[in-house]
Amino acid sequence: MNEPTTHQIQVRPATDRDFTALIKIYNHYVVNSGATFDLEPVSTDSAAAFFGHYSHVGPHRLLVAARGGQVVGYATSGQLRSRPAYNHSVEVTVYLDPNEAGRGIGSVLYQQLFDDLRAEELHRAYAVIALPNPASVALHRRFGFSEVGTMREVGRKHGRWWDVLWMERPLP
Numbered sequence: 001m002n003e004p005t006t007h008q009i010q011v012r013p014a015t016d017r018d019f020t021a022l023i024k025i026y027n028h029y030v031v032n033s034g035a036t037f038d039l040e041p042v043s044t045d046s047a048a049a050f051f052g053h054y055s056h057v058g059p060h061r062l063l064v065a066a067r068g069g070q071v072v073g074y075a076t077s078g079q080l081r082s083r084p085a086y087n088h089s090v091e092v093t094v095y096l097d098p099n100e101a102g103r104g105i106g107s108v109l110y111q112q113l114f115d116d117l118r119a120e121e122l123h124r125a126y127a128v129i130a131l132p133n134p135a136s137v138a139l140h141r142r143f144g145f146s147e148v149g150t151m152r153e154v155g156r157k158h159g160r161w162w163d164v165l166w167m168e169r170p171l172p
Contacts (some may be wrong), residue, residue, distance in 0.1 A: 019047035075109035
């Protein structure tokens with residue numbers, strides 16, 4: 001495991017100046033893993049559209065973790081589904097620069113995200129995790145998530161089928 005460096009991490013709301021770094025992190029997982037079911041990298045030209053629906057207030061947030069001004073990860077709380085009855089639930093996720101994994105940055109991001117979401121009228125948070133991903137499952141368990149169910153072979157990427165684990169936790 002890498003040395004913890006969370007004391008050097010600053011968590012803040014994302015700005016449009018962060019989008020290029022966020023796309024770089026996200027695209028690593030598009031190209032190299034099943035963590036996201038996007039099949040093609042997101043262009044930096046479309047970064048504002050990709051991240052633009054998040055806000056500094058409300059239930060749909062985008063937070064970045066930075067060290068020395070450099071973005072090393074991000075966390076989101078986004079719309080679970082488009083129908084209005086879902087408005088009191090969010091889907092949450094964390095993506096880290098792959099060189100920063102195992103340093104507690106995901107925990108720092110989630111702590112701030114869940115602290116921020118306390119002021120919102122939310123009932124549940126959901127995480128959708130492509131398997132295998134023991135680090136993500138462990139992170140979510142640390143934050144009180146429990147398993148809801150697994151969708152078997154629901155996505156096809158990199159020439160293989162991927163299972164997806166759904167986890168949930170009550171909010172606030």
